[in-house]
Amino acid sequence: MRRVVILGNAGSGKSTLARRLGERLGAPVVHLDVLFWEPGWREPDAEAFRERVAAAHVGDAWISEGNYARRTFDIRLPRADLVIWMDTPRLTCARRVILRTASGKWRPDLAAGCAENLFRGDFPEFLGFAWNFDRRNKSGIEGYRLTHGPDVPVVRLRDRQQADEFLASL
Numbered sequence: 001m002r003r004v005v006i007l008g009n010a011g012s013g014k015s016t017l018a019r020r021l022g023e024r025l026g027a028p029v030v031h032l033d034v035l036f037w038e039p040g041w042r043e044p045d046a047e048a049f050r051e052r053v054a055a056a057h058v059g060d061a062w063i064s065e066g067n068y069a070r071r072t073f074d075i076r077l078p079r080a081d082l083v084i085w086m087d088t089p090r091l092t093c094a095r096r097v098i099l100r101t102a103s104g105k106w107r108p109d110l111a112a113g114c115a116e117n118l119f120r121g122d123f124p125e126f127l128g129f130a131w132n133f134d135r136r137n138k139s140g141i142e143g144y145r146l147t148h149g150p151d152v153p154v155v156r157l158r159d160r161q162q163a164d165e166f167l168a169s170l
Contacts, residue, residue, distance in 0.1 A: 001081045001170075002027065003057075005152075006065040007141060008086030009133040010126070011096035015109035017086065017163050018065035024170055025063070030056045031109040032066025039113025041122075050075065065109070067137075069144035077149030084166075085156045090131055092159070097130045 004021060006014045015031060022029035035052040038044050044052075053072045057064060057079060064076055077083070100107070101116040101123065110116065117123070129137075145154075157163050 001025070002061040003080050004063045004082045004084060005076050005080045005149075006063065006084045006086065007067055007069075007145070009088060009090065009093045009138075010130040011093035011100070012086035012088035013096075013157075013160065013163060014065040014086050015107070017084065017157070017167075018063045019108075020163075020167055022063045024167055025061065027061040027063050028059065030062050030064040030066075032064065032068050032072065033109055033114075034111045036066075036068065037111035037114045039111070041114050041120075046071070067141050069141040073144045073148040077145065077152055080149055080152045083145060083149065083152050083154045085154060086163075087156050087158050089158070090134060093130045093133070094127060097127055 002025070004025075004027075006018050006021075008014045018029045018031070021027070030053075032053065035056060036044060036049055049071065053068075054075050056062070057076055064080075066072075098118075101118050104115070104117070106115065145152075155166065157166060
C-alpha cells in the first residue's frame, strides 16, 4: 500500500487520517483543498487545478485526501492501491466543522489565504453541505469511484477508533 485515496464528508477526519497514514508509511500527503483553492476562496482555472493534481500524484507513494471526484478521479484512482471511505456520521461531521471553524486555527490542509471563519458569508452553506453530504453527494462520488477505480480495494471507517485500529494493523 503506497498510494491511498481518502474520501469522505467535510469534518469526517480525512485530513487527520491522511497525516497519520503519511507518517506511518513515510509517504507525502496531498491535500486537494490546498491544490484547488486560490486565496480568498476563489476557484482556480479547471485545467490549472488538474495540472497541479497530476503533478502531485506522479510519485510512487502518496496519500491523497479529498473528493473532487469529477475533476480528479481519472488522475488518482487508476494509480491508487487503496481507497479509504470515511463514513463518519453527519452529526459528528457537522460538530467538527463548527468547532474547527470557530477555533480560527490555521490548518495545513487549507490553502494559503483561505481561513475558515464562522462569519464568512458562505459558512451556513458549507455547514449545510456537510449535513447533507450523504444524501446529496456520496452516491455521485461512489459512482465516479466505480467508473475510475472499480478494482481498487475499499476500506470503510466510521470513527476515530476504527481509524486507530486500521493504523495499528499496518
